Amino acid sequence: MPELPEVETIVRALRKPLVGRTITAVSNDWPRQLATHTLEALNWQLKGQRVEAVKRRAKYLVFELSGGDTLIIHLKMSGHLAVVEAGEPRHKHVHTVFSLDNGRELRFRNMRKFGRVYLVKDPETVLGKLGPEPLADSFSPAVLRERLNGRSRAMKPLLLDQHFLAGVGNIYADESLFYSKIHPQRTADSLTENEVEALYTAIQKVLKMGIAREGASIDLYTKPDGTYGDMQNAVAVFRRTGLPCYVCQTPIARIVMNGRSTHFCPHCQR
Numbered sequence: 365m366p367e368l369p370e371v372e373t374i375v376r377a378l379r380k381p382l383v384g385r386t387i388t389a390v391s392n393d394w395p396r397q398l399a400t401h402t403l404e405a406l407n408w409q410l411k412g413q414r415v416e417a418v419k420r421r422a423k424y425l426v427f428e429l430s431g432g433d434t435l436i437i438h439l440k441m442s443g444h445l446a447v448v449e450a451g452e453p454r455h456k457h458v459h460t461v462f463s464l465d466n467g468r469e470l471r472f473r474n475m476r477k478f479g480r481v482y483l484v485k486d487p488e489t490v491l492g493k494l495g496p497e498p499l500a501d502s503f504s505p506a507v508l509r510e511r512l513n514g515r516s517r518a519m520k521p522l523l524l525d526q527h528f529l530a531g532v533g534n535i536y537a538d539e540s541l542f543y544s545k546i547h548p549q550r551t552a553d554s555l556t557e558n559e560v561e562a563l564y565t566a567i568q569k570v571l572k573m574g575i576a577r578e579g580a581s582i583d584l585y586t587k588p589d590g591t592y593g594d595m596q597n598a599v600a601v602f603r604r605t606g607l608p609c610y611v612c613q614t615p616i617a618r619i620v621m622n623g624r625s626t627h628f629c630p631h632c633q634r
């Protein structure tokens with residue numbers, strides 16, 4: 365699933381072709397993708413609205429519109445967004461298309477059909493319960509410590525919980541725990557002060573690395589132009605099962621926690 369760095373990469377790539385453009389129509393052949401409206405209502409509401417800003421919150425793309433509405437897209441497992449000329453052949457997994465006033469269109473491709481499109485007056489109705497943004501100035505070691513306090517959950521599933529912290533998914537959770545030398549099965553309330561600091565630093569490091577490398581093209585993620593990110597070449601543990609740890613040469617281990625594969629170094633992470 366695209367995580368914070370992948371969605372941030374997509375947002376940055378979509379700003380130039382979308383900001384200032386007006387949406388002239390929407391088409392859709394998979395109604396379940398439309399979370400808040402019927403296609404007819406979405407057309408009526410969206411038509412004529414200009415894209416004022418393209419932003420990211422957690423793993424959501426947030427499009428601020430001139431009519432005061434906010435269009436929100438979640439890519440889920442395998443969603444892909446691209447702005448292309450309307451005449452270009454459409455991939456069979458494109459299920460939602462936003463036509464623009466310059467002869468181009470924003471296409472939402474979703475092989476597994478899990479992606480969601482929301483149109484809301486108040487973005488908080490979709491985004492309100494999310495945890496803090498890990499790269500925001502307001503997120504600090506103190507904030508992380510406070511959120512960890514008194515929690516008995518294991519660290520790996522806790523980091524994946526979007527209400528605990530927004531934007532971190534399987535790849536960046538495993539990488540963060542590796543760099544902070546914390547075993548994924550450790551409980552939140554067992555972390556020392558130094559470990560909380562190390563975790564904060566590691567989360568920042570891996571997310572910034574992911575953005576700088578324009579995301580990890582593991583599974584189906586590609587950038588809007590169809591090219592690959594580069595973070596998959598820089599992971600320390602994720603899907604490196606059996607390969608030597610870069611620090612101590614111990615083979616990377618894999619366990620399953622809450623149904624999610626979890627990769628770690630049994631020597632470095634305690």
Ligand SMILES: [Zn+2]
Nearest residue numbers: 609612629632
């Ligand atoms: Zn190691």
